[in-house]
Amino acid sequence: MRRKSDQVGPQGVILLNRSYREWIGWLFLASLLLAAIVWGGRLWNTVSWHLEPKTDIQLYIAAPGGGIEVESIQIAKSQFDAQGLWKEMQAVSVRKPQSLLPADAELLEARQEGSTLVVSFSRELAQGQYLGSNQEIALVYCIVNTMAQLPGIESVRILIEGHTVESLADHVDLTAPLEPDLTLIITQ
Numbered sequence: 001m002r003r004k005s006d007q008v009g010p011q012g013v014i015l016l017n018r019s020y021r022e023w024i025g026w027l028f029l030a031s032l033l034l035a036a037i038v039w040g041g042r043l044w045n046t047v048s049w050h051l052e053p054k055t056d057i058q059l060y061i062a063a064p065g066g067g068i069e070v071e072s073i074q075i076a077k078s079q080f081d082a083q084g085l086w087k088e089m090q091a092v093s094v095r096k097p098q099s100l101l102p103a104d105a106e107l108l109e110a111r112q113e114g115s116t117l118v119v120s121f122s123r124e125l126a127q128g129q130y131l132g133s134n135q136e137i138a139l140v141y142c143i144v145n146t147m148a149q150l151p152g153i154e155s156v157r158i159l160i161e162g163h164t165v166e167s168l169a170d171h172v173d174l175t176a177p178l179e180p181d182l183t184l185i186i187t188q
Contacts, residue, residue, distance in 0.1 A: 054076055055075055057074075057075055057085070059085075059146055060142040061089070061099055062142040063138060065135075066132070068141060068145065089143075100129070101142065104122075117150060120162045121161075125168065126168045137172055154179060
């Protein structure tokens with residue numbers, strides 16, 4: 001729609017008056033600024049994660065035939081808690097399909113009672129796979145050894161959906177807290 005203030009240039013092109021051009025220019029600059037803020041925030045979150053102090057830890061991964069493999073990683077100090085360690089263990093189990101750690105098991109709760117970390121997992125930790133004695137020992141101690149790296153933790157008690165269970169597959173007594181056992185590590 002043509003206004004009286006607009007002019008028609010060569011070949012019928014409508015030329016906007018100066019106030020419309022300025023207004024469109026300011027809108028363009030505002031959209032660039034908004035894009036910079038949105039993408040800059042995402043970039044800053046990425047940069048700040050890389051700049052955040054990290055802690056070196058060992059992830060203990062249950063090997064299919066029994067025994068435990070060790071993977072050294074760095075974890076951001078803000079993620080150095082039971083939930084952060086569990087996420088890292090889950091990430092490794094996804095990368096290593098032969099891992100005994102069920103990919104769909106969830107850490108429901110973690111609380112410290114003195115020097116014991118009490119962790120409650122979803123029932124998927126105990127269901128869906130046959131575990132011989134070596135596999136169950138490896139699965140239980142990959143959790144215990146990894147979680148016991150948290151400051152002030154000397155033992156770990158494993159619950160299923162908030163309840164004490166005797167074992168995951170009738171081989172390891174889970175009614176009491178367990179201390180780390182590094183003798184199960186497979187040397188390569």
